[in-house]
Amino acid sequence: MADLTQRDLYVFTTVVDTILPAVEGSGPAWTTPGGELGLAARLPSIFDRLPHDKDRGELKLFLGLLNSAAGGLLLYGRPVAFTRLDGEERAEAFPEDVGPLDESGQKGGHRTEDAGGLPLDGHGGPG
Secondary structure, three states, rough: OOOOOOHHHHHHHHHHHHHHOOOOOHHHHHOOHHOOOOOOHHHHHHHHOOOOOOHHHHHHHHHHHHOHHHHHHHHOOOOOOOHHHHHHHHHHHHOOOOOOEEEOOOOOOOOEEOOOEEEEEEOOOOO
């Protein structure tokens, strides 16, 4: 199975920036765009630890779909790559229950925990 490419990491960072935008608040977990939290730098090691080649292949396929006009048409009804949409268009492309989150974990703001429930310190690591 091929490793993640720079393009894969760019697409992932675009998704993270969309789900975790910089918003007003106290502390770097609020005011730092998600793409600057270091999550993309951690993705290759997580990718390598996925238990099956099929899992790695599906992640690469999804990132590739997001970066294609055909994928845009399939995923959100517009023949435009996700990475070519502006910030508002990207946020609207996500289903209601996936979009940006606020401090309480509701749609509309910025998460303060990573997917494993660990607090983010604004630099991509546990707080």
